Amino acid sequence: PSPQSSNSLSATVLLILCMTSSANGGNILVWYTEASHWINMKPVLETLIDRGHQVTVLTPSVSLFMKTNEPSRFRYEPFNVSFSLETIEAFMEEFLQFSIYEMNQMSYLQIYIRFMDMMKTNVQVSLKYLDGVMKSDTTMKKLKEGNYDLLLADPIYPGSDLTAEILGIPLIFSLRFSIANNWERLCGQLPAPPSFVPAAMSKLTDKMNFSERVWNFVFYILQDIVLDNVFWKELDKYYSEVKGTPTSACEMMSTADIWLMRTYWDFDFPRPFLPNFKFVGGIHCRPAKPLPEDMEEFVQSSGNDGIVVFTLGSMVKNITTERANMIASALAQIPQKVLWRYRGEKPKTLGANTRISDWIPQNDLLGHPKTRAFITHGGTNGIYEAIYHGVPMVGIPMFADQPENLSHMKSKGAAVIVDFNSMKTEDLRDAVNTVINEKSSKIDNENAMRLSSMHRDRPMSARDEAVFWIEFTMRNKGAKHLRVQAHELTWYQYHSLDVLGFVITVVLLLILLSIKTCKYCFRMCCNRKRKTKAE
Amino acid sequence: PSPQSSNSLSATVLLILCMTSSANGGNILVWYTEASHWINMKPVLETLIDRGHQVTVLTPSVSLFMKTNEPSRFRYEPFNVSFSLETIEAFMEEFLQFSIYEMNQMSYLQIYIRFMDMMKTNVQVSLKYLDGVMKSDTTMKKLKEGNYDLLLADPIYPGSDLTAEILGIPLIFSLRFSIANNWERLCGQLPAPPSFVPAAMSKLTDKMNFSERVWNFVFYILQDIVLDNVFWKELDKYYSEVKGTPTSACEMMSTADIWLMRTYWDFDFPRPFLPNFKFVGGIHCRPAKPLPEDMEEFVQSSGNDGIVVFTLGSMVKNITTERANMIASALAQIPQKVLWRYRGEKPKTLGANTRISDWIPQNDLLGHPKTRAFITHGGTNGIYEAIYHGVPMVGIPMFADQPENLSHMKSKGAAVIVDFNSMKTEDLRDAVNTVINEKSSKIDNENAMRLSSMHRDRPMSARDEAVFWIEFTMRNKGAKHLRVQAHELTWYQYHSLDVLGFVITVVLLLILLSIKTCKYCFRMCCNRKRKTKAE
Structure with a gap:
């Protein structure tokens, strides 16, 4: 059996998808988002435009990544938000400082308190963004007059479900994950037995020993409690206010027709x-x-x-001189040439083999036949490019989902992880050498090739599949026949606890009845015997 | 958004699949099967041959439907079984008589006892078939020398998993369902919360009230107990004997790489x-x-x-004269012309509008623009052809999964069900008129069209998808990365019962500890107060 036939198949499917752009395309509204979420969204939107659809992007007046003045084929629907870019930048900077440097010197309790604080701020900021849409008559009027066929949203910014309901149009989510898959599980009804489905952000794998299973179980519960308090409570209040009736934001989220999850079994x-x-x-x-x-x-x-490609992503703009020097001197010790995306001052220890630049064509470099390894912060987009091209990784996780992402790659034998703050020159050097040269069960650059093959060997490419379901939902004005009835059940009904209670009660009653009957028969019997004896 | 682009897409995918037949095709072994299971398997095998693969079908010397002397492009690998065709025919006849006629006059207990009896016989027959492969050195030698890349099996006849293991090749199942999805759930680890997933053969839908949920819950448990006793126990014994070590047949079944389920959300x-x-x-x-x-x-x-197409399937060859006359006179009263596949004597009451024949080109008739309704026994193959062509159905369920299948169609508003034994002329006549003319929430011929659109509007046709995963499994020598870790857990681990026990114990201990501490503190406090007072 040859792999070529399948490859040529997907290539041709792509071609056809490009060619069959329909004359009467759909009218798609895209919810605002930020950073890597926006970077990820753009290629899908481009494909939708290639296929003849009109794409309108709701764009806040304040955003780090969404710029209405950039030349693009999207229509922009700008709306005002009531704070400055500096506020967002300061919050982002605080979050990065905390995640990369401060967290290491804090106790668990301190981390927890600080994290809760930031999450609360985050929700407040999100709701202020939402104010810009919901509480602006001009914007809502424009949206209503837009005659959109579909709302496409990364739910990381809340309110898209509410908007889709107000506009009376279907809703599609594009999502990496929520913490402990809280949204997917509780609102999307995604089943997640804690015994073999590791909670997102737990850094666990699907192979868990007893104590890991306990931790996973507890992690799910703890995160559900946290999110209930800092996230859902606020959202419920906001949604209820807008709708003028008590509203569960999670129920609103559950109305999404399709969840495009930005992951796969690779x-x-x-x-x-x-x-x-x-x-x-x-x-x-x-x-x-x-x-x-x-x-x-x-x-x-x-x-x-060959070469090594190195970047810490679009969010991290500066690292300390000390760390930069340490990294540079590690890179100077490897035989490969290095292309390092770096924006700070040129490190003193920079080797002749290393070239730094403000920007690198990351995907084109990862796909180059000379590329031997990728040093990465572990963002989803970068990791997926490495998987796609079959490049093993050295992970230096910085914040958010990055430690989680890299732990997945490590467990699949395609990455080695080093700690940004504590790593020494030899740690980084050895890690690079390991991912390039070692052939063991734990790490092997053939594993990266295997992931690449898994990624590519599927009936349809990820983008084509996403586009298919977006168009499907427009054609059918929803995707109700894919929706499980679990949405209509309470949690105790879902888990059949009421049924279990009833069945146990009936069984117990039957046992009791039969015991009573036996006793009664026994007594009757004895009485008769006694009577017989007495006679 | 236009549906045309998607349709032209699937058509082209089909074309490409046909064109890209690879020169170095795979070598596929197909497990023996019977009746509609074999009818269903053939188009897939034809497609595999079109794509350049070699297909060898294990064929028992005794079979109702598998004939090695029919001209075909399959290679046949015949093996001997130690009973006659008459035995099988007699068993089949007994089963049909029981299902169609006798069952109606029996109490639940009688049905249960008789059914258990037949299931036991069925298992014995299955194992005799398996003997023909396992206990024949010639056949096993030929299979080993065949250098197959894959075993494709409908697990309705057991032993394919054992054979795949012995031959050291990947295994793909093609399955409609097992009773209460026992195999899929317990061996395939398919999750099935009884609160919204109706057990196969329960005739329930996904919308269940409390008592239906109780019944569904109990149905799952009862069937598991029954199958444990009449099916798994026998298989475990057989498998253990062959392997010479205690073997769980369910664990063997769980080794299947892919389960091709012959159903979809239509x-x-x-x-x-x-x-x-x-x-x-x-x-x-x-x-x-x-x-x-x-x-x-x-x-x-x-x-x-327009016309009405009528068949009771490939298994039912005769019905009583009385029933035939009743049916014929009902058909005589409808305005449509009727094509009836019927092998008995010409009923006296046959109308001028009805044409009977030994055989009809069912799919071509169902796809004819003049077709208004399909009177069917409710076999999966026929129902799927009706779904594909968007034809509403009048169901006359006869046996096996047919009542279940038709209850699905009824709940989707695309069928009306009548009872074969008790129906009167007017019942059948009215049923046909209803599915053709009524436009209500319960039945509407537009629902059939909607199912057809659901069925066709998917990224790939069912056959292309099946072929993709068969070729995928050959290319990758299995599909291990699609296999959940649930397979490695015990049932109490799967449901986190050990974890739950541990967590509850810890919580109780903590509560106890804090109560003890409080009591101690309180006592100390009181004592001090008493002392203070005493002083």
Whole structure:
């Protein structure tokens, strides 16, 4: 059996998807989002435009990544928010400082308190964004007059479900995950037995020993309690106010027709799911384009040793001079040439093999045949590009889902993780050498190739699948036949606790009845015997 | 958004699948099966041959439907079984007589006892078939020398998992369902919360009230107990004997790489599933071909009223004269022309509008634009052809899964059910008129069209998807990355009962400890107060 036929198949499907753009395309509204979420969304929107749909993006006046003045094929629907860009930048900076540096010197309790604080601020900021839409008559009027066929949203910013309901249009979510999959489980009804489905952010894998299973179980419960208090309570209040009637925000979230989950079994662990959950991890991946001439020259000069690609992502702009020097001197000790996306001052210890630049064509470099390893902070987008191109990783997790993402790659034998704050020159150097050269059960660059093959060997590419379900939902004005009845049940009905209670009661009553009957018979019997004896 | 682009897409995918047949095709072994299971399997095997694979079918010397002397493109691997065709025919006849006629006059207990009896016989027959493979050195030697890449099996006949293990090749199941989904749940680890997933054969839907949920819950348990006793116990014994070590047949079944489930959300209710469960209902469906000339003439003569297609399936060959007359006189009263597949004597009451024949091109008739309704026994294959072509149904369930299948169609508003034994002329006549003319929430021929659209509007046709995963499994020598870790857990681990026990114990201990501490503190406090008072 040859893999070529399947590859040529997907290539042709892609081609057809591009060619069959329909004349009467849909009218798609896209919910505002931020950072890597927006970076990830764009290729899908581009494909939708290629297929003849009109794409309108709700864009807040204040955003780190969404810029209405950039040349693009999207229509923008701008709305005002009542705070400045500096507020957002300051909050982001605080979050990064906390995650990367401060957290290491704090106790668990301190981390927890600080984290809760930041989550509360985050919810407040999110609701202020939502104010910009909900409480602006102009914006709501424009949205209503837009005659949209569908709302596409990353639910990381709440309110899209409420808006879809007000506009009376279907809703599709694109989501990496929520903490402990709280949203997917409680609102999406995604089943997640804690015995083999590790909670998102727990850093566990699907192979858990007893104590890990206990931790996973407790983690789910704790996160549900936390989110109930800092997230859902606030949202319920807001939603109820807007609708003028007591409203559960989670129930509103449950109205989503399709959940496009930005993961797949190459990245995540196989798990139970539902017909309206589609796993489209690597939605943004694409073949490498040729490099700029001077860069190609540099890459070719690496000879057989090849190159290492290094970036800490779009959010981390600065690291301390000390860390930069340490990293530079580690890189100077490896035989590969290194392309490092770095924006700070040139480190003193920078080796001749290392080239730093403000920006690198990450995907084109990862897809280059000379690439041997990827040093990454572990963002989902970057990891998926590495999976797509089959490049093993050295992970330096910085914040948010990055430690979790990298622990997945590590458990699949495609990454080694080093700690940003405590790592020494030799740690980073050895890690790079390990992922390139070692062939053990724990790490092997063939594992990265295997993940790449898993990723590509599927009936349809992730982007095509996402586009299919978006168009499907527009065509059918929803996707109700993929929706499980679990949505209509209470939690105790879902788990059959009422049924179990009833069945146990009946069984106990039957046992009691039979005991009573036996006793009665026994007594009658004895009485008769006694009587017989007495006679 | 236009549906055309998607339709043209699937058509082209089909075309490509046909064109990209690879030169170095795989070598596929197909497990023996019977009746509609074999009818269903053939189109997939044909497609696999079109794509350049070699297909070898294990064929018992005794079979109702598998004939090695029929001209076909399959290679046959015949093996001997130690009983006659008459034995099988007699058993089949007994089963049909029981299901269609006798069951109606029996009490639940009688039905249960008789059914258990037949199930036991069925298992014994199955194991005798298996003897023909396992205990024949010639057959086993031939299979080992066959160098197969994959074993494709409908698990209705046990032993394919054992054979796949002995041959060291991957295994793919094609399955409609097992009773109460016992195999899928217990061996395949398919999650099935009894609160919204109706057990197969329970005739329940996904919308259940309290008493239905109780019944569903109890049904799952009862069937598990029954199958444990009449099925698994026998299989465990047989498997253990062959392997020479205590073996769980269910664990052997769990080694299947992919489960191709012959259902989809058009026919079944949406439910949780796993990455290695692929829903390929309608795997055999295809566009209608032109009818024979005289039949086309008859069909066209129906004018605007159109035609009704009527068959009771490939298994039921005779019905009583009384029933035949009743049916014929009902059909005589409808304005449509009727094509009835009927093998008995010509009923006296046959109307001029009804044409009977030994055989009808069922799929081509169902796909004819003049077709208004389908009178069917409710076999899966026929129902899927009706779904594919969007034809509403009058169901006359006869045996096995037919009542279950038709109850699904009824709940989706695409069928009316009548009882074969008790129906009167007017019942059948009214049922046909209802499915053709009524437009209510319960039944509407537009519902059939909606099911058809659901069925066709998917990323890939069922057959293409099945073929993809068969080829995938050959390419990758299995599909291990789609396999959940649940397979490695015991039932109490799976349900986290050990974890729950531990957590509850810890919580209780903590409560006890704090009560003790409080009491101690309180006592100390009181003592001090008393002392103070005393002083």
